[in-house]
Amino acid sequence: MSNPEDLARAKAALRRSAAAARGALVQPGAGAALAAVVLRHCAPPAGAVVAGFWPIGDEIDIRPLMLALQDAGHTLALPVTPPRGQPLVFRRWRFGAPLVPGRFGTSVPPDDAPVVVPAALLVPLLAFDAAGRRLGYGGGYYDRTLAGLPGAWALGVAFAGQQVAKVPAGAHDVPLHGIATEAGFLRTEP
Ligand SMILES: Nc1nc2c(c(=O)[nH]1)N(C=O)[C@@H](CNc1ccc(C(=O)N[C@@H](CCC(=O)O)C(=O)O)cc1)CN2
Numbered sequence: 001m002s003n004p005e006d007l008a009r010a011k012a013a014l015r016r017s018a019a020a021a022r023g024a025l026v027q028p029g030a031g032a033a034l035a036a037v038v039l040r041h042c043a044p045p046a047g048a049v050v051a052g053f054w055p056i057g058d059e060i061d062i063r064p065l066m067l068a069l070q071d072a073g074h075t076l077a078l079p080v081t082p083p084r085g086q087p088l089v090f091r092r093w094r095f096g097a098p099l100v101p102g103r104f105g106t107s108v109p110p111d112d113a114p115v116v117v118p119a120a121l122l123v124p125l126l127a128f129d130a131a132g133r134r135l136g137y138g139g140g141y142y143d144r145t146l147a148g149l150p151g152a153w154a155l156g157v158a159f160a161g162q163q164v165a166k167v168p169a170g171a172h173d174v175p176l177h178g179i180a181t182e183a184g185f186l187r188t189e190p
């Protein structure tokens, strides 16, 4: 997959099929099961600032996990989406603090919430594979963001059914260190 047009086409096709298939994976209790998996198998380092995200559409609900991490003493942050081509900005947030509408239907902390640099990131995705490759919505936001945070620990979070045999990837795609689902933890770093 060396040709950029072929890669873009393959990603677009997988994006369509993965988005169409994800709705059938949504199940009550998945968010709580995901939280238990992460706390047991791949909890972030004590005290780390953890970037989550406010779920949209059919994404797995990571709010039980974020609440458990806050209760364990972590500072939480949520991404604010800048114009295309720029990395995400993370602002501090805790349960009960306000959220305002952001780009692409996201909910984000207001402008007066302090900007923080996360040491660990919970990363949303449409599809993943056993090598830790991920397919997002196509904005390239997480790839740009992770490229600028080389020391950060990136954990993909998804329904187990979002795994595919192979996610097509190019030079910009930053692999995840692991993927947590409601069914278990898959370590993907070498
Ligand atoms: N919950 C969440 N927050 C996030 C992301 C994400 O993937 N999920 N992002 C990841 O980069 C950034 C926002 N970027 C985004 C870029 C494109 C689309 C997008 O194309 N959305 C689809 C519909 C998604 C759905 O409802 O399932 C669309 O508008 O057609 C969404 C977010 C930061 N915040």
Ligand SMILES: Nc1ncnc2c1ncn2[C@@H]1O[C@H](COP(=O)(O)OP(=O)(O)OP(=O)(O)O)[C@@H](O)[C@H]1O
Pocket: 011, 134, 135, 136, 137, 138, 139, 140, 141, 142, 143, 144, 147, 172, 173
């Ligand atoms: N670090 C980067 N520097 C420059 N361009 C990048 C970088 N990362 C991604 N891109 C570009 O952004 C566009 C979208 O990338 P890609 O299809 O991998 O998005 P995605 O991973 O599905 O989306 P997201 O990360 O927002 O969830 C592509 O044109 C890609 O070349």
